[in-house]
Amino acid sequence: MARxxxxxxxxxxxxxxxxxxxxxxxxxxxxxxxxxxxxxxxLAGIIVVAVTQSAGWPEVRRTFFDWGxxxxxxxxxxxxxxxxxxxxxxxxxxxxxxxxxxxxxRSLPGPVFFPLRALxxxxxxxxxxxxxxxxxxxxGFGAPxxxxxxxxxxxxxxxxxxxxxxxxxxxxxxxxxxxxxxxPSQEAAAxxxxxxxxxxxxxxxxPQAIRRVIPPLLNDFIGLQKDTALVGTLGVIEAFNQSxxxxxxxxxxxxxxxxxxxxxxxxxxxARLTDWLIARDRRRHQAGGGFx
Amino acid sequence: xxxxxxxxxxxxxxxxxxxxxxxxxxxxHEVVCLIGASGSGKSTLLRCxxxxxxxxxxxxxxxxxxxxxxxxxxxxxxxxxxIVFQAYNLFPHMSVLRNVTLAPRDVLxxxxxxxxxxxxxxxxxxxxESRRDEYPDRLSGGQQQRVAIVRALAMQPELMLLDEVTSxxxxxxxxxxxxxxxxxxxxxxxxxxxTHEMSFARDIANRVCFLDAGLILEEGPPDQIxxxxxxxxxxxxxxxxxxxxxx
Numbered sequence: 001m002a003r004x005x006x007x008x009x010x011x012x013x014x015x016x017x018x019x020x021x022x023x024x025x026x027x028x029x030x031x032x033x034x035x036x037x038x039x040x041x042x043l044a045g046i047i048v049v050a051v052t053q054s055a056g057w058p059e060v061r062r063t064f065f066d067w068g069x070x071x072x073x074x075x076x077x078x079x080x081x082x083x084x085x086x087x088x089x090x091x092x093x094x095x096x097x098x099x100x101x102x103x104x105x106r107s108l109p110g111p112v113f114f115p116l117r118a119l120x121x122x123x124x125x126x127x128x129x130x131x132x133x134x135x136x137x138x139x140g141f142g143a144p145x146x147x148x149x150x151x152x153x154x155x156x157x158x159x160x161x162x163x164x165x166x167x168x169x170x171x172x173x174x175x176x177x178x179x180x181x182x183x184p185s186q187e188a189a190a191x192x193x194x195x196x197x198x199x200x201x202x203x204x205x206x207p208q209a210i211r212r213v214i215p216p217l218l219n220d221f222i223g224l225q226k227d228t229a230l231v232g233t234l235g236v237i238e239a240f241n242q243s244x245x246x247x248x249x250x251x252x253x254x255x256x257x258x259x260x261x262x263x264x265x266x267x268x269x270x271a272r273l274t275d276w277l278i279a280r281d282r283r284r285h286q287a288g289g290g291f292x
Numbered sequence: 293x294x295x296x297x298x299x300x301x302x303x304x305x306x307x308x309x310x311x312x313x314x315x316x317x318x319x320x321h322e323v324v325c326l327i328g329a330s331g332s333g334k335s336t337l338l339r340c341x342x343x344x345x346x347x348x349x350x351x352x353x354x355x356x357x358x359x360x361x362x363x364x365x366x367x368x369x370x371x372x373x374x375i376v377f378q379a380y381n382l383f384p385h386m387s388v389l390r391n392v393t394l395a396p397r398d399v400l401x402x403x404x405x406x407x408x409x410x411x412x413x414x415x416x417x418x419x420x421e422s423r424r425d426e427y428p429d430r431l432s433g434g435q436q437q438r439v440a441i442v443r444a445l446a447m448q449p450e451l452m453l454l455d456e457v458t459s460x461x462x463x464x465x466x467x468x469x470x471x472x473x474x475x476x477x478x479x480x481x482x483x484x485x486x487t488h489e490m491s492f493a494r495d496i497a498n499r500v501c502f503l504d505a506g507l508i509l510e511e512g513p514p515d516q517i518x519x520x521x522x523x524x525x526x527x528x529x530x531x532x533x534x535x536x537x538x539x
Contacts, residue, residue: 189381192342193395193447194371203394207385 062252069254073246077255080242081262084228087156087238091163091228092221098168103175104201120172127169133230136162140234159231167224174216178209215281218274222267229263239263293320294356295451295482296341301350303333303340310336312506313350318451318484323477325493325514326486328503329529334486335378337503338453341484342375355450371399374444375453378460380436382428382443388415389424392443400447407446414442418472434465438472445476452476454485490533494518502526 051057105113106120139162144153152158182205190200232241239259246255296318303311310333318324326334339345341352343359343366352360359369383391392415393407402410415421418438428436437457444452454473458466470492477483477496487493493500494514501511502523510523521527 194399
């Protein structure tokens with residue numbers, strides 16, 4: 001506890017020590033950091049020399065790493081990438097709600113609710129079993145072809161529905177793990193005070209469950225952000241499709257790298273945030289506390 | 293007036309018969325202590341009373357009204373009975389004040405101000421007012437258990453069930469919790485207390501029931517049970533307790 005307190009005293013020290021911790025350098029001191037830096041530079045040097053001296057390198061560089069290709073296609077791809085981000089943000093909201101409903105249905109006790117529990121199980125099994133690209137094709141091409149009145153015919157809309165359906169299956173399982181990790185004595189305490197099952201769920205069980213599953217939820221966020229590229233298979237212009245167009249025009253692949261860089265620019269910060277949350281969670285458990 | 297009456301209450305977990313026909317009546321303002329070895333059915337009896345466990349057979353009447361009949365509003369029954377558990381079971385994601393005001397607000401429909409006023413009064417009465425914004429994991433075991441008692445009291449129950457509330461505490465923290473219970477008894481609270489604290493039971497109880505293998509084998513005033521037990525099993529149990537230095 002005292003150590004925690006000392007660290008908290010100086011925000012700069014705290015920030016740096018978290019960074020070092022993530023790189024497993026905590027407690028190594030200045031000398032340790034210097035050694036790590038040196039060995040990293042040596043390794044990087046070896047890799048650069050080995051790659052650039054290899055026989056096929058000029059060809060590889062021309063096809064993939066032409067700076068002109070990458071930078072000239074970047075603005076178009078970045079503009080198209082806005083659609084990926086939009087799909088990601090909108091779908092995520094619906095996924096978080098739908099998955100919670102499914103997880104709660106699956107946790108209902110008693111024989112009366114058997115059909116709802118069974119439906120929830122079948123749903124999560126199907127959602128996790130069918131390839132995402134297949135569902136997107138099925139809905140993105142199929143649903144607009146029905147030409148139903150009152151139903152949007154946009155491919156992006158239906159691709160989004162597909163992503164929501166698939167990812168809700170995964171996220172529901174994450175929620176369920178969280179709900180089951182809350183000790184039954186918590187529900188007993190809530191019910192013994194006269195709270196209904198729903199009130200106990202809302203005030204006592206779900207707040208604890210959701211807090212515990214934030215790191216795995218972020219993992220699924222990362223997966224969803226990447227899978228927005230699948231919408232491009234419907235012919236919609238998003239980052240992946242735009243890079244394909246650019247690449248076809250130049251017969252080089254730098255445009256793909258530009259798109260990859262955009263995805264990574266979002267997913268890597270999310271991954272680091274997840275790591276940090278997991279580490280913080282572990283520290284709290286080791287400190288014996290849980291929630292403060 | 294009888295506060296609560298149990299008639300031939302039976303309960304099994306699988307093949308294990310935990311309660312084998314319990315008959316017990318507790319009067320208003322009476323304090324009844326349940327003693328007996330681990331596994332004799334004390335905790336199960338309290339959980340059945342609060343309808344946390346369904347009965348196999350028998351009836352329970354609360355203030356003359358049968359609460360084990362079909363279609364009874366279990367939430368309404370639980371509102372009238374407070375229970376405190378061995379492991380406190382506070383809500384770890386809520387402050388002390390929120391732990392205490394949750395049920396009064398959401399179950400009784402009190403306004404936030406009313407519920408907090410009631411909570412502050414109770415917390416102050418038991419020396420916890422400075423802790424009201426803390427989270428449970430910042431409190432000692434004794435403080436947590438006192439908060440759990442306050443949380444149950446905030447519902448103004450007609451009956452309190454205490455399930456070995458000092459068993460999880462370090463020895464030096466037991467006294468602060470027992471003094472809270474003593475104060476409740478002096479205030480006229482009807483209580484059914486499962487406990488291993490024999491000298492406390494002797495001191496506070498109007499009546500002591502010795503449970504053995506799911507039956508009330510012997511009951512009577514504490515002096516009689518602790519000094520002149522009639523049943524051989526009661527004598528053996530108390531001898532073991534004395535040998536362990538707990539009486």
